[in-house]
Amino acid sequence: xxxxxxxxxxxxxxxxxxxxxxxxxxxxxxxxxxxxxxxxxxxxxxxxxxxxxxxxxxxxxxxxxxxxxxxxxxxxxxx
Numbered sequence: 001x002x003x004x005x006x007x008x009x010x011x012x013x014x015x016x017x018x019x020x021x022x023x024x025x026x027x028x029x030x031x032x033x034x035x036x037x038x039x040x041x042x043x044x045x046x047x048x049x050x051x052x053x054x055x056x057x058x059x060x061x062x063x064x065x066x067x068x069x070x071x072x073x074x075x076x077x078x079x
Contacts, residue, residue: 012024015027015028
């Protein structure tokens with residue numbers, strides 16, 4: 001689909017420097033996809049915020065020991 005957008009001259013110059021000759025469409029398309037992906041991730045993170053209870057977890061008493069135990073229990077872990 002074609003779309004008409006207006007960009008200032010300086011922005012177009014910067015895009016051309018990075019995208020190269022004939023690369024504007026690809027560059028702008030990739031930038032827009034990245035922006036949309038970032039916004040979706042933030043929406044997902046924000047919607048999950050506060051969904052885990054503040055207490056009642058097996059790691060509450062000693063988080064460092066719990067993490068160490070998790071690491072030791074993974075046979076595929078290196079290091």
